[in-house]
Every structure is written in C-alpha cells, then in structure tokens.
Amino acid sequence: MRILKCKNFSDDELIDFARGLSSFNGDIREQLLHWDFGAVMTMKFDPAATNYLFSDEAVPFHWDGAFYREPRFLLFYCLESEGGGGETLFADTEKIWESLSVDDRARCEKIQLTYRTKKLAHYGGEIKVPLLQSHPVTKRPILRIAEKVETALNPVELTVAGFPGCEEFFHGLVQMLYREEYLTEHCWESGDLVIIDNFKYLHGRRALGNNRHRSFKRIQIL
Numbered sequence: 075m076r077i078l079k080c081k082n083f084s085d086d087e088l089i090d091f092a093r094g095l096s097s098f099n100g101d102i103r104e105q106l107l108h109w110d111f112g113a114v115m116t117m118k119f120d121p122a123a124t125n126y127l128f129s130d131e132a133v134p135f136h137w138d139g140a141f142y143r144e145p146r147f148l149l150f151y152c153l154e155s156e157g158g159g160g161e162t163l164f165a166d167t168e169k170i171w172e173s174l175s176v177d178d179r180a181r182c183e184k185i186q187l188t189y190r191t192k193k194l195a196h197y198g199g200e201i202k203v204p205l206l207q208s209h210p211v212t213k214r215p216i217l218r219i220a221e222k223v224e225t226a227l228n229p230v231e232l233t234v235a236g237f238p239g240c241e242e243f244f245h246g247l248v249q250m251l252y253r254e255e256y257l258t259e260h261c262w263e264s265g266d267l268v269i270i271d272n273f274k275y276l277h278g279r280r281a282l283g284n285n286r287h288r289s290f291k292r293i294q295i296l
C-alpha cells in the first residue's frame with residue numbers, strides 16, 4: 075500500500091501515472107480496466123443513488139472486479155473530504171491466512187462462495203469463487219472474504235458452501251477483517267493518492283456521516 079500527496083492532478087495525469095504501474099505495455103485498454111464511463115470513475119455521494127457505493131452508507135469489505143475482471147492495483151485519488159466519515163478500510167488477507175491454525179486453513183480450502191447482484195451500476199451477475207486463492211504475482215495464499223451486502227440499494231447475496239457449519243466459520247473470518255492487527259483505516263484529505271494491491275487486500279468504507287462532500291477518482295490497473 076502506498077500513500078502519496080499530489081494536489082491538482084488532472085484525469086490525464088492520473089491516467090499516465092496509473093499506466094506506468096500496469097504489468098502490460100501498449101494499449102490503454104490492456105493496462106487499465108474500462109467500463110461504460112471509461113477508465114476513471116468518479117465516486118461521490120448522490121442522494122438519488124440506486125447503488126450503495128454512491129450512497130452515504132458503509133461499504134462492506136470486497137475486492138474490485140469480482141463480477142468482471144480483477145485488476146492488479148487500485149488507485150484512489152481524493153478530490154475532496156471534510157473531516158471524519160467515509161474512511162476507507164483495508165484488510166490484509168495474507169496476514170490473516172498466516173495467523174490461522176492448520177485446521178482452519180483446511181476449512182478455508184473447502185469453502186466455495188457464490189455472490190449474486192443485479193447490474194444496477196457498472197457491475198453485476200453471479201460468480202462462484204473459492205475462498206482460498208493464490209496471489210497471481212507473489213503466489214502467496216490470499217483469502218477472498220467479501221461480505222454479504224445488506225442494503226435496499228442493490229444488495230449482494232452470498233451463499234457459503236463447503237461443510238456443515240461453514241457459514242459460522244466464514245462469519246468468524248469476516249470479523250477478523252475488522253481486527254486492528256489486520257486493518258488499515260485511511261482518513262482522507264484532498265490530494266491523497268493511494269495505491270493498493272487488489273489481491274492481497276480487501277477494502278471497504280465507513281458510512282459517510284457528515285462527510286457528504288467526500289469525492290474521489292478511482293482507476294483499476296491491470
């Protein structure tokens with residue numbers, strides 16, 4: 075995880091910077107994930123939001139690109155933020171894996187997760203993924219512990235399968251994400267530029283509270 079202070083970056087400057095971090099050369103579409111809106115997504119509170127990402131609600135832990143294509147790095151650039159609220163949370167799943175007992179590691183290997191959501195924003199569908207995966211670059215074990223999203227605005231359903239009692243075991247893993255030894259919480263100031271490994275870390279955010287002007291640019295780097 076890297077945090078830089080960079081005031082007044084334009085979208086073009088952010089794109090140039092992000093492309094330099096890609097594992098690929100050449101075409102911009104091979105370097106940065108593109109959606110309907112292009113490569114740069116603006117994230118800000120919208121009182122008419124149909125998806126919780128753009129509401130003032132907390133965002134449970136997840137990784138990006140799960141329903142489409144998983145980027146290697148995420149770049150967040152803060153345009154505006156006023157005090158507390160909307161802190162972004164990062165959980166280190168390699169550290170969590172290292173802390174587990176041999177028996178719990180064996181339980182992780184058995185778990186399959188099925189996520190479902192309607193496509194009301196730029197993503198959606200149904201995916202089935204193993205909880206335990208390996209990092210595509212470092213090859214170290216990582217855990218894909220995305221939380222169920224319980225909201226009126228585009229919920230994400232989750233089915234946990236693998237062995238009797240696996241839902242309770244998975245719930246215990248979710249609680250570990252919020253333990254301070256695995257959690258990094260970033261309180262934003264305008265000009266903060268954060269780059270995060272989308273495989274090693276999961277991310278989420280606290281509810282915006284009074285920080286309704288919080289706004290970002292986000293780029294997903296392949």
Ligand SMILES: [Fe+2]
Binds near residue numbers: 136137138277
């Ligand atoms: Fe995300």
